[in-house]
Each structure stands twice: as C-alpha cells, then as structure tokens.
Amino acid sequence: xxxxxxxxxxxxxxxxxxxxxxxxxxxxxxxxxxxxxxxxxxxxxxxxxxxxxxxxxxxxxxxxxxxxxxxxxxxxxxxxxxxxxxxxxxxxxxxxxxxxxxxxxxxxxxxxxxxxxxxxxxxxxxxxxxxxxxxxxxxxxxxxxxxxxxxxxxxxxxxxxxxxxxxxxxxxxxxxxxxxxxxxxxxxxxxxxxxxxxxxxxxxxxxxxxxxxxxxxxxxxxxxxxxxxxxxxxxxxxxxxxxxxxxxxxxxxxxxxxxxxxxxx
Amino acid sequence: xxxxxxxxxxxxxxxxxxxxxxxxxxxxxxxxxxxxxxxxxxxxxxxxxxxxxxxxxxxxxxxxxxxxxxxxxxxxxxxxxxxxxxxxxxxxxxxxxxxxxxxxxxxxxxxxxxxxxxxxxxxxxxxxxxxxxxxxxxxxxxxxxxxxxxxxxxxxxxxxxxxxxxxxxxxxxxxxxxxxxxxxxxxxxxxxxxxxxxxxxxxxxxxxxxxxxxxxxxxxxxxxxxxxxxxxxxxxxxxxxxxxxxxxxxxxxxxxxxxxxxxxxxxxxxxxxxxxxxxxxxxxxxxxxx
Numbered sequence: 073x074x075x076x077x078x079x080x081x082x083x084x085x086x087x088x089x090x091x092x093x094x095x096x097x098x099x100x101x102x103x104x105x106x107x108x109x110x111x112x113x114x115x116x117x118x119x120x121x122x123x124x125x126x127x128x129x130x131x132x133x134x135x136x137x138x139x140x141x142x143x144x145x146x147x148x149x150x151x152x153x154x155x156x157x158x159x160x161x162x163x164x165x166x167x168x169x170x171x172x173x174x175x176x177x178x179x180x181x182x183x184x185x186x187x188x189x190x191x192x193x194x195x196x197x198x199x200x201x202x203x204x205x206x207x208x209x210x211x212x213x214x215x216x217x218x219x220x221x222x223x224x225x226x227x228x229x230x231x232x233x234x235x236x237x238x239x240x241x242x243x244x245x246x247x248x249x250x251x252x253x254x255x256x257x258x259x260x261x262x263x264x265x266x267x268x269x270x271x272x273x274x275x276x277x278x279x280x281x282x283x284x285x286x287x288x289x290x291x292x293x294x295x296x297x298x299x300x301x302x303x304x305x306x307x308x309x310x311x312x313x314x315x316x317x318x319x320x321x322x323x324x325x326x327x328x329x330x331x332x333x334x335x336x337x
Numbered sequence: 338x339x340x341x342x343x344x345x346x347x348x349x350x351x352x353x354x355x356x357x358x359x360x361x362x363x364x365x366x367x368x369x370x371x372x373x374x375x376x377x378x379x380x381x382x383x384x385x386x387x388x389x390x391x392x393x394x395x396x397x398x399x400x401x402x403x404x405x406x407x408x409x410x411x412x413x414x415x416x417x418x419x420x421x422x423x424x425x426x427x428x429x430x431x432x433x434x435x436x437x438x439x440x441x442x443x444x445x446x447x448x449x450x451x452x453x454x455x456x457x458x459x460x461x462x463x464x465x466x467x468x469x470x471x472x473x474x475x476x477x478x479x480x481x482x483x484x485x486x487x488x489x490x491x492x493x494x495x496x497x498x499x500x501x502x503x504x505x506x507x508x509x510x511x512x513x514x515x516x517x518x519x520x521x522x523x524x525x526x527x528x529x530x531x532x533x534x535x536x537x538x539x540x541x542x543x544x545x546x547x548x549x550x551x552x553x554x555x556x557x558x559x560x561x562x563x564x565x566x567x568x569x570x571x572x573x574x575x576x577x578x579x580x581x582x583x584x585x586x587x588x589x590x591x592x593x594x595x596x597x598x599x600x601x602x603x604x605x606x607x608x609x610x611x612x613x614x615x616x617x618x619x620x621x622x623x624x625x626x627x
Contacts, residue, residue, distance in 0.1 A: 093456070163341070163342050325440050
C-alpha cells in the first residue's frame with residue numbers, strides 16, 4: 073500500500089467512524105448501550121426504527137421537514153432562474169451591487185434573523201406553517217441558487233440565444249424549450265444545494281414552528297431533554313436524517329465543489 | 338462574455354428582489370428599530386439613541402464571546418486549510434474509486450447540523466461513546482462537560498470532521514483543472530515534489546482556496562447549532578460563541594435592545610468581510626478571462 077492510499081484510508085476512517093458509531097447505536101437496545109460497551113450490536117434490534125416509523129409525533133417531523141424543504145426548493149429555483157439569466161446576459165443599472173447584496177444574505181448569521189423572523193411571521197399569521205419556514209430559508213437559498221445558476225449559464229454561448237430569436241422564438245418559449253434543457257445539470261445541482269441547505273438548517277426552522285410544522289431536527293432536540301435519554305431512538309432518528317442526502321449525492325458528485333463554491337469553480 | 342446593456346433586465350430580477358427583501362430587509366428593519374429604542378412592552382417605544390450600542394461595545398460579555406469566536410475561527414482555519422490541501426493532493430484522480438471517495442467525503446457535509454452535534458455527543462461521551470471510552474481506557478482524563486480544554490478540543494475536532502472535506506473538495510476541483518502537460522514539463526525539469534506543488538498546484542488552487550478560506554471563515558464565525566448541541570455553550574461560558582450568546586440574549590433573556598445592537602454590529606462585521614470577499618473574487622474572475 074503506498075502513502076497516497078494510506079492517507080485516504082486514514083482520513084475516510086476518521087470521517088466514517090463517528091457515523092458508524094451512530095448506526096451501531098441505532099441497532100442496539102438501550103440496555104446494551106448503557107449496560108455494556110460493545111463495538112457492534114450483539115443483540116441486534118430494529119425496535120428504535122419501529123418506534124420512529126409508528127409514532128406520528130416522530131415521523132411527522134420527517135414529513136414536515138420534507139414539505140417545507142420541497143416548497144423552498146421549488147420557490148428558490150423558480151425565482152432564481154430568470155434572475156440568473158438576467159445576470160449572466162445583461163448589464164443593467166446597479167447589477168453589481170444587487171449581486172453583492174444577494175451574497176451578503178448567504179453570509180448573514182441566521183441568529184441575527186431568528187427573532188425578527190419570529191415576530192414578522194407571527195404578525196402576519198404564518199407562524200407554525202410550512203410556508204413560513206420555506207420563505208425564511210429563501211434568505212440564503214435564493215442567493216445560492218442565483219449564484220450557482222449564473223455560473224452554469226455563463227458557460228452557454230450567447231449565439232444560441234441570438235439564433236433562437238432569429239428563428240422566431242419568443243423569450244418564454246426559448247427559455248423553456250431551448251435554454252432550460254441546456255443547463256439541466258445546473259438546475260439539478262442548484263436544486264440539490266437548496267434542498268440540502270434547507271434540510272440541514274435548524275435554528276430558523278425551530279424558531280418558526282411549534283407543533284404543526286415542527287421539523288425532525290427540532291423533534292430530536294426536544295426528545296433528548298424530555299424523555300430521559302432514549303439513546304437508541306435518538307441514534308435511529310439521526311441515521312434517518314442522513315439517508316436523503318446520502319441517496320442523491322451520487323448524482324451530483326462531480327458538481328459538489330461547484331455548488332459549495334457558489335458556482336465559481 | 339460581452340454583456341448587453343439593458344435596464345429592462347430589472348423586471349426579470351424583480352421576483353428575487355421582492356422575495357429576498359421580504360425575508361431580509363423587513364426583519365433587519367425590526368432589528369434596527371429595537372436597537373435604537375427602549376420598550377416596556379405594550380408596543381410602547383422610547384428613543385434610546387446609541388445607548389445600547391454604547392452598552393454593548395463596553396460589555397465584557399461581548400468581548401469574551403468575540404474573543405472566543407475569533408480564536409475558534411483562527412484555529413479552524415489553521416487546521417482545516419492545510420489538512421484539506423493535503424487530503425486533496427492524495428485523492429485518487431479518476432476512475433471508480435475517485436467517485437466513491439468523493440461521495441464518502443461529502444457525507445458529513447449533508448448531515449443536519451444538530452445531528453452532527455448529536456453524533457459527536459454520542460461519540461465523545463465517557464460512558465457510551467467510542468472516543469470517550471477509548472481515551473478513558475488509555476488513562477487520559479477526558480471529560481468534555483466539565484473541562485473547558487476538553488470541550489474546546491471536542492468542538493474543534495467536530496468542526497474539522499464536519500468541514501475539512503469542503504476544503505478538500507474545492508482544492509480537488511482546482512487540481513483537476515491542471516493539464517497533464519504541466520506535470521510533464523515539471524518532470525523534464527526534474528522539479529522536486531515540493532517545487533511542483535509550490536509553482537504549479539498552489540497557483541492553480543489560488544482561486545478555490547480563496548473561496549474555501551472565506552466560506553470557512555464565514556461559517557465558523559456564525560456557528561451555532563453544533564457546539565450548542567454538544568456543550569450548550571459550557572462548561573461555564575467557555576464555548577459560548579457569538580451566535581450562541583446572541584440567541585441566549587434575544588430569545589432566552591429577551592433583552593431585545595442590547596441584542597439588536599449586538600446583531601447590527603455582528604451583521605456589519607459580516608458585511609465588511611463579504612465585501613472584501615466579493616471584491617477579491619470578481620478581480621480574480623476578470624483576471625481569469627482572456
């Protein structure tokens with residue numbers, strides 16, 4: 073084994089051991105977790121997963137999370153597509169400032185916005201609804217989507233636009249029939265990143281919900297403090313939150329760097 | 338690419354503008370309102386001027402949180418950037434294993450922040466965690482809930498675990514763009530491994546490294562959930578960073594005036610750094626274009 077492989081194996085072990093430990097715990101009984109120290113489950117059980125998948129107060133957390141995450145992704149991509157096109161093709165008054173202002177929203181700490189969001193959405197009667205969280209997450213996801221899509225659109229030569237107009241396409245028809253298929257991978261990547269950042273965020277989604285739209289992340293924190301540490305169920309819930317990301321990541325593996333770098337690689 | 342001058346493009350950007358203004362400008366105005374007023378409930382406001390700012394600028398609590406935050410961000414950058422470059426240089430370049438490595442490395446990045454906290458809380462506990470148990474078995478006195486140094490070490494290692502892959506992935510993308518001919522030229526010149534890194538790879542990675550440094554700075558500067566889940570800001574105040582302190586002040590104690598003044602100053606720091614980031618990055622973009 074050469075040093076290259078050795079370095080990679082060590083690094084991947086460092087990444088995967090904590091995840092393995094979580095998975096290991098989710099398959100143990102609580103008696104085994106607290107009673108004895110074992111490297112793999114001796115008494116393999118699926119009870120922890122059964123608890124989550126049969127109790128509505130648990131699995132509704134996943135449903136709520138998925139609802140607002142999907143809403144957020146759809147809204148973000150829908151408004152970001154035309155804007156990104158404008159930024160990549162036209163220069164207009166104040167475009168640089170606007171682009172910068174969008175970036176600052178990606179960079180602003182959610183902690184600053186938590187309380188004002190709570191008051192704003194309470195006053196318009198949206199508190200504890202899915203759309204409130206979806207709109208709040210637009211704060212950082214719309215700028216992200218605009219930046220990623222703009223990066224992809226810059227790669228499409230402008231001659232394509234001009235040829236389409238000469239051929240008599242109207243703007244909406246050109247955009248939907250010709251342009252969007254050309255940047256389909258870009259749309260996929262932007263959607264993946266919107267999905268992901270909305271999925272991993274906790275502070276805002278927890279602040280804006282109480283019962284009806286409570287995300288799984290918040291369900292987890294509350295159960296930890298209340299039920300006297302049901303470690304097995306906690307671990308199982310954690311494993312289930314990793315699954316959606318792990319399922320789709322294979323498709324965007326070559327674009328991960330581009331997405332994190334806001335389309336600048 | 339030469340862009341066309343057309344102010345009608347504003348109409349296409351309008352939805353984004355409205356949406357982001359709704360979720361950014363309006364809340365920010367509420368913060369500004371609280372920062373300059375004092376309230377005794379019942380929606381009655383009294384002009385307080387710069388009182389809250391004055392109070393926050395001279396508060397030891399804020400200085401403490403800011404100091405810890407700066408130290409944390411510095412440690413994070415000092416570890417993650419070199420480690421990320423090192424890992425990127427060792428990643429397989431192509432083929433099936435390259436894809437597998439990419440996916441496995443990206444895995445920590447996709448885990449919800451509080452689950453990252455939960456994973457490390459479970460992993461580091463003395464009684465049930467692999468790390469805590471192993472350290473105890475080795476005779477090391479380790480207890481992250483009581484000892485500030487151990488708490489810091491846990492939070493830092495957790496962040497390295499969570500985000501080093503981001504740096505590595507960005508550097509890897511930079512490395513992939515280097516044509517094979519550059520390495521051949523280096524071999525002909527009998528350049529050392531170090532020289533090839535210093536004069537070929539590092540300059541090519543400059544752009545992505547810049548992004549990596551600034552993303553890591555930003556995100557570590559506003560870190561909230563992970564340390565909150567693991568240590569809750571403790572023991573004492575030893576891992577209370579800016580965001581944790583701010584949420585404690587605003588939501589926990591409901592000291593809206595000081596918290597709002599704190600928010601605005603926090604936001605201005607972020608704004609300043611974003612501006613530097615943007616300026617350097619657009620300069621880089623223009624340089625890259627022929």
